[in-house]
Amino acid sequence: MSNYNSWGIHMRSGHCWHSSFPVKKKNKRSSKIPMNEKNLDLLNRIFKSGSEKEYIKSDILNERKFRKNVQDQNKIKSSPRQKTSKLDMHKKKEESVIIIEAGAHAREWISPAVGTYIAQQLADPANSDLLKYATWVVVPLLNPDGYDYSHTDDRFWRKNRRLNKGRPECPGVDLNRNFNIKWAITGSSSNQCSETYHGTKAFSEKETKAIRKLIKRIKNVELYLSLHSYGQVILHPLGYTSDEPPGVGELRSMADAFANHISNNGGRQYAVEQAGLNYQSGGGSDDYAFSRGVPYSYTVELPDKWKDGFETPPEKILGISQEIWTGLKCLLGDLVPDAKYLC
Numbered sequence: 328m329s330n331y332n333s334w335g336i337h338m339r340s341g342h343c344w345h346s347s348f349p350v351k352k353k354n355k356r357s358s359k360i361p362m363n364e365k366n367l368d369l370l371n372r373i374f375k376s377g378s379e380k381e382y383i384k385s386d387i388l389n390e391r392k393f394r395k396n397v398q399d400q401n402k403i404k405s406s407p408r409q410k411t412s413k414l415d416m417h418k419k420k421e422e423s424v425i426i427i428e429a430g431a432h433a434r435e436w437i438s439p440a441v442g443t444y445i446a447q448q449l450a451d452p453a454n455s456d457l458l459k460y461a462t463w464v465v466v467p468l469l470n471p472d473g474y475d476y477s478h479t480d481d482r483f484w485r486k487n488r489r490l491n492k493g494r495p496e497c498p499g500v501d502l503n504r505n506f507n508i509k510w511a512i513t514g515s516s517s518n519q520c521s522e523t524y525h526g527t528k529a530f531s532e533k534e535t536k537a538i539r540k541l542i543k544r545i546k547n548v549e550l551y552l553s554l555h556s557y558g559q560v561i562l563h564p565l566g567y568t569s570d571e572p573p574g575v576g577e578l579r580s581m582a583d584a585f586a587n588h589i590s591n592n593g594g595r596q597y598a599v600e601q602a603g604l605n606y607q608s609g610g611g612s613d614d615y616a617f618s619r620g621v622p623y624s625y626t627v628e629l630p631d632k633w634k635d636g637f638e639t640p641p642e643k644i645l646g647i648s649q650e651i652w653t654g655l656k657c658l659l660g661d662l663v664p665d666a667k668y669l670c
């Protein structure tokens with residue numbers, strides 16, 4: 328990424344904050360770059376353009392309401408009684424962490440829309456019970472400058488917008504080919520002009536470095552979801568080979584449970600398959616998270632199967648977001664049995 332920081336929303340048992348991910352250390356005392364005017368301008372444009380415009384119009388994503396909800400959640404957190412009950416509940420077991428990464432590929436607009444919807448639901452005090460059983464980390468837009476470019480210049484842009492040395496006419500790295508897991512082995516390109524250009528080395532990009540840092544820093548990540556489109560399929564590791572990983576049965580049964588939760592609650596039918604079954608690619612975030620010990624790591628190719636492609640009609644945004652959210656709430660009960668009643 329050349330111009331902007333990735334940003335994340337991190338919610339843990341009642342508190343939430345927007346943050347810029349740590350980037351290149353210029354000053355040893357502070358590894359974070361604050362949200363500056365340039366970034367804020369980009370975010371404002373993102374939330375007022377393209378598919379998100381429909382959110383604002385229909386009051387699904389109401390910024391004022393979102394801010395108020397976050398404040399309310401913070402009040403809950405600061406209540407001593409709440410703290411005690413949380414401690415009692417989890418004194419035997421470390422809290423599970425769920426990471427949701429959205430918007431790695433610029434043109435897949437439904438992905439950040441769903442990520443944003445999930446963040447909004449988590450900030451709603453009506454859903455505060457969900458924060459009792461897991462720490463949720465939402466990265467609603469991993470590739471902001473690519474996403475912006477897909478609104479302003481090229482609807483089907485996929486990569487980020489970094490300038491590639493020696494080829495100014497061919498910018499961009501495919502973020503989902505840049506992770507250090509079988510990097511550049513298969514399903515990516517060393518040609519900077521290619522849509523699947525994997526970068527000069529693994530983790531050459533700020534965005535992928537930020538995810539690496541997140542996964543390394545946070546212990547006990549139980550579930551990692553990478554939201555993409557399209558295909559209406561839940562893909563499990565391994566993606567770089569068609570060989571099955573150890574523990575494939577568990578990976579598959581959790582993915583089947585997710586798909587069933589979605590369809591049993593009135594949502595679409597999502598297929599489940601191994602990512603590398605028909606097409607192999609190295610350097611993906613799902614395989615990376617899995618290689619770092621995350622037991623349940625998936626890429627969700629959001630709807631539809633083929634007709635809409637990347638151009639999800641705005642009227643379908645809410646339905647897709649709701650079905651993923653419902654499936655996720657139920658899936659929490661499979662990860663943390665005490666949370667089954669939330670389904």
Ligand SMILES: [Zn+2]
Nearest residue numbers: 432435555556
């Ligand atoms: Zn994608």
